[in-house]
Amino acid sequence: xxxxxxxxxxxxxxxxxxxxxxxxxxxxxxxxxxxxxxxxxxxxxxxxxxxxxxxxxxxxxxxxxxxxxxxxxxxxxxxxxxxxxxxxxxxxxxxxxxxxxxxxxxxxxxxxxxxxxxxxxxxxxxxxxxxxxxxxxxxxxxxxxxxxxxxxxxxxxxxxxxxxxxxxxxxxxxxxxxxxxxxxxxxxxxxxxxxxxxxxxxxxxxxxxxxxxxxxxxxxxxxxxxxxxxxxxxxxxxxxxxxxxxxxxxxxxxxxxxxxxxxxxxxxxxxxxxxxxxxxxxxxxxxxxxxxxxxxxxxxxxxxxxxxxxxxxxxxxxxxx
Amino acid sequence: xxxxxxxxxxxxxxxxxxxxxxxxxxxxxxxxxxxxxxxxxxxxxxxxxxxxxxxxxxxxxxxxxxxxxxxxxxxxxxxxxxxxxxxxxxxxxxxxxx
Amino acid sequence: xxxxxxxxxxxxxxxxxxxxxxxxxxxxxxxxxxxxxxxxxxxxxxxxxxxxxxxxxxxxxxxxxxxxxxxxxxxxxxxxxxxxxxxxxxxxxxxxxxxxxxxxxxxxxxxxxxxxxxxxxxxxxxxxxxxxxxxxxxxxxxxxxxxxxxxxxxxxxxxxxxxxxxxxxxxxxxxxxxxxxxxxxxxxxxxxxxxxxxxxxxxxxxxxxxxxxxxxxxxxxxxxxxxxxxxxxxxxxxxxxxxxxxxxxxxxxxxxxxxxxxxxxxxxxxxxxxxxxxxxxxxxxxxxxxxx
Numbered sequence: 001x002x003x004x005x006x007x008x009x010x011x012x013x014x015x016x017x018x019x020x021x022x023x024x025x026x027x028x029x030x031x032x033x034x035x036x037x038x039x040x041x042x043x044x045x046x047x048x049x050x051x052x053x054x055x056x057x058x059x060x061x062x063x064x065x066x067x068x069x070x071x072x073x074x075x076x077x078x079x080x081x082x083x084x085x086x087x088x089x090x091x092x093x094x095x096x097x098x099x100x101x102x103x104x105x106x107x108x109x110x111x112x113x114x115x116x117x118x119x120x121x122x123x124x125x126x127x128x129x130x131x132x133x134x135x136x137x138x139x140x141x142x143x144x145x146x147x148x149x150x151x152x153x154x155x156x157x158x159x160x161x162x163x164x165x166x167x168x169x170x171x172x173x174x175x176x177x178x179x180x181x182x183x184x185x186x187x188x189x190x191x192x193x194x195x196x197x198x199x200x201x202x203x204x205x206x207x208x209x210x211x212x213x214x215x216x217x218x219x220x221x222x223x224x225x226x227x228x229x230x231x232x233x234x235x236x237x238x239x240x241x242x243x244x245x246x247x248x249x250x251x252x253x254x255x256x257x258x259x260x261x262x263x264x265x266x267x268x269x270x271x272x273x274x275x276x277x278x279x280x281x282x283x284x285x286x287x288x289x290x291x292x293x294x295x296x297x298x299x300x301x302x303x304x305x306x307x308x309x310x311x312x313x314x315x316x317x318x319x320x321x
Numbered sequence: 322x323x324x325x326x327x328x329x330x331x332x333x334x335x336x337x338x339x340x341x342x343x344x345x346x347x348x349x350x351x352x353x354x355x356x357x358x359x360x361x362x363x364x365x366x367x368x369x370x371x372x373x374x375x376x377x378x379x380x381x382x383x384x385x386x387x388x389x390x391x392x393x394x395x396x397x398x399x400x401x402x403x404x405x406x407x408x409x410x411x412x413x414x415x416x417x418x419x
Numbered sequence: 420x421x422x423x424x425x426x427x428x429x430x431x432x433x434x435x436x437x438x439x440x441x442x443x444x445x446x447x448x449x450x451x452x453x454x455x456x457x458x459x460x461x462x463x464x465x466x467x468x469x470x471x472x473x474x475x476x477x478x479x480x481x482x483x484x485x486x487x488x489x490x491x492x493x494x495x496x497x498x499x500x501x502x503x504x505x506x507x508x509x510x511x512x513x514x515x516x517x518x519x520x521x522x523x524x525x526x527x528x529x530x531x532x533x534x535x536x537x538x539x540x541x542x543x544x545x546x547x548x549x550x551x552x553x554x555x556x557x558x559x560x561x562x563x564x565x566x567x568x569x570x571x572x573x574x575x576x577x578x579x580x581x582x583x584x585x586x587x588x589x590x591x592x593x594x595x596x597x598x599x600x601x602x603x604x605x606x607x608x609x610x611x612x613x614x615x616x617x618x619x620x621x622x623x624x625x626x627x628x629x630x631x632x633x634x635x636x637x638x639x640x641x642x643x644x645x646x647x648x649x650x651x652x653x654x655x656x657x658x659x660x661x662x663x664x665x666x667x668x669x670x671x672x673x674x675x676x677x678x679x680x681x682x683x684x685x686x687x688x689x690x691x692x693x694x695x696x697x698x699x700x701x702x703x704x705x706x707x708x709x710x711x
Contacts, residue, residue, distance in 0.1 A: 104328035302490025308608025309354035
C-alpha cells in the first residue's frame with residue numbers, strides 16, 4: 001500500500017513505464033502528457049526540431065528564385081511551395097513545443113549551430129532547373145523519409161507528418177512537371193536540366209544519412225519506433241523509384257554503376273561520397289554560412305517587431321480590453 | 322542552466338471546422354501576440370487549401386486537460402456499458418423504421 | 420507494398436473527415452463574358468488593365484523580396500499570401516489586357532517583355548521597404564486605396580473587371596486588416612517601434628496623391644461605366660487612414676502629400692523599377708523561345 005508521496009510517484013513511474021512500453025509494443029501513439037523516458041523526450045525534441053529547422057532553412061535555396069521565375073505561373077507555384085515550407089516548419093515547431101521545448105530557444109540553438117538541419121540545403125541553386133530537380137529528387141527523398149514517420153510513435157509528430165506528406169506531394173509534382181516542360185523545350189533548357197541533375201543526384205542520396213553500419217543512434221530510435229526503416233533501406237527505395245522517373249524525363253543519372261539487378265530485384269548503384277556528407281554537415285558546405293546568416297538576421301531584425309507586438313498586447317490586457 | 326530564450330509571444334491551440342465538417346478539429350498550435358493575430362495566423366497556416374469555414378484559437382495555458390493518470394477513472398467505466406449501443410438490442414428484421 | 424499503401428492512404432482525403440483538407444477550387448472567371456462593352460475604346464481598356472495589373476505585379480515583387488526575411492515565421496505565411504493574391508490579380512488583369520489588345524500578347528509577354536517605360540504602375544509600389552514598419556505603412560496605403568477601387572469595379576460594365584473586382588475585394592479586405600493591425604501594434608508598442616512606425620508613415624505620405632489623380636484614360640473609362648474613379652475614393656481613404664493612425668497613437672504625417680514630378684501611370688518611373696525589372700525579367704529574356 002502506498003503510504004508516502006515518494007512512494008506514489010514511484011508507483012506512477014512504474015505504471016508509466018509499463019504503459020509506455022505497451023504503447024510502443026502495440027504500435028500506438030505516445031501523447032504529450034504521457035510518461036516517457038527522459039532520453040526519449042530529448043531525442044524526440046532534437047529530431048523534430050532539426051526537421052523543423054530543415055524546412056525553414058530549405059526555404060532559402062528555392063526562395064531566391066521566386067523573384068526571377070521565368071513565368072507568372074511558375075512564380076505563383078514556387079511562392080506557394082516555399083510558403084508551405086514555412087508552414088511545415090511551424091507544424092513541427094508546434095509538435096516540439098508539446099514536449100516542453102520553446103521555439104525561441106530552438107531558434108537560438110539552430111543559429112548557434114547546436115542543432116542541425118538537413119545538409120542538402122547547404123548546396124547552392126545555380127539555375128532555375130535546380131528548382132525542378134529539388135522538387136523531383138530532394139522532395140522525393142524527403143517523402144521517402146517522411147511517409148514512414150507518419151507512423152512514428154510520438155502522436156503530435158506523426159500527425160504533423162501526415163499533414164506535411166499531403167502537402168509535399170504537390171511539391172514533388174511541380175518540380176517534375178517543370179523538368180518535363182524544360183526537357184521538351186530549347187537545347188539550352190535541356191542542358192540546364194541535365195546539369196542540375198548532375199549536381200543534385202548524389203547529395204539527394206546522402207539525405208538518407210550514413211550507411212547503416214555507421215549509424216550508431218539508429219538502434220535506439222528503431223526500438224522506440226521513432227525511426228521505422230533503416231537508412232540503406234530507404235535509400236534503395238528512393239533509387240528504385242527515381243530511375244524510371246529519370247528515364248521518362250530523358251535525363252541521365254550521373255552514376256555509371258547504376259543497373260538493374262535481377263537477383264536482388266533492385267537497382268545496384270554506386271557508393272555516395274560519405275566523406276563529403278560529413279564535411280558538409282560539419283559546416284564546410286558551399287552555403288552553410290549563408291544559410292545561418294540569413295536566419296540569424298531575420299531573427300535579429302525581427303526582434304523589435306515581436307517585442308512591440310508583445311508590448312502592445314500586454315498594454316491592451318492591462319487596460320482590460 | 323544557461324539562460325533559456327523564451328519566445329516573445331504565447332502559444333495558442335488552433336481548431337478548424339471544415340466546409341463539410343460538423344465540428345471543430347484540433348490542427349496544431351502557433352505563436353501570436355494576441356487573439357486577433359492568432360486568428361490571422363491560423364487562417365494563413367491551416368486553411369490555405371480551401372478547407373475551413375471557422376477557426377477557434379485558445380491560449381494553450383487556458384486548456385485544461387484530463388491527464389493520463391486519470392485515464393482509467395475517466396474512460397474505462399464506459400467500456401462495459403454495452404447497453405448504450407443500438408446493436409445490443411435484438412429486434413426482428415420484419416419491424417420497419419427502427 | 421506496405422510503404423506505398425501508406426502513401427496511397429494519405430492522399431485519399433475524400434472521406435477523411437478528421438483532416439480539414441479541401442476540394443472545390445473555383446475559377447473566378449468561369450462563365451464570365453469576355454466581350455468588350457460597346458462605347459469603350461479598346462486601347463483605353465488595355466491601358467487601364469495594365470495600370471491595375473502592374474500595380475499588383477510590382478507590389479507582389481516587393482513582397483516576394485521579404486521571403487525568408489519576415490520578423491516571424493507566421494508572417495512569412497501572411498506576406499506570401501498577400502503576394503500570391505496580388506500576383507493572381509496581376510495575372511487576371513494582364514491576361515485581360517492582352518486579350519482585349521488582340522495582338523497575341525499574353526500575361527507572360529506583358530510581364531517579361533515590356534521595358535520600364537511601358538509599365539503603368541504608380542510610384543508607391545516601386546519603392547523598397549527600409550524595414551517592416553515601412554512594409555506595413557505602404558501596404559496600408561495600397562490596400563486602402565485598392566480596396567476602394569475594386570469595390571467600385573464590382574459594378575463595372577466590363578464583366579471581367581467586375582469579376583476581378585468581386586474576387587479582389589475579399590482578398591484586399593484581408594490585406595488592409597493585416598496592415599492596419601500591424602500599424603497599430605507598432606505605433607502603440609515600444610518606444611523604438613513607435614519611432615520606426617512614425618518614420619514609415621511620414622515616408623509613405625508623399626506617394627499618396629498620385630493614387631487619387633485620374634489619368635485621361637481613367638476619366639474616359641469612368642464616363643463609360645467601366646473604370647473606378649480614384650478621385651471619388653479619397654475621402655473614404657483619408658477617413659480610414661486617420662482612424663488607424665489615431666488607434667496607433669501616431670500623429671498625422673508632416674510632409675505635404677504632393678510629390679509632383681514623375682507620373683508612373685505615364686511610364687515615368689524611379690530608378691527602383693529598373694532594378695525590379697532586371698530581377699523579374701532577366702532569366703526569361705535570357706532563354707528566348709523557352710517554355711516553362
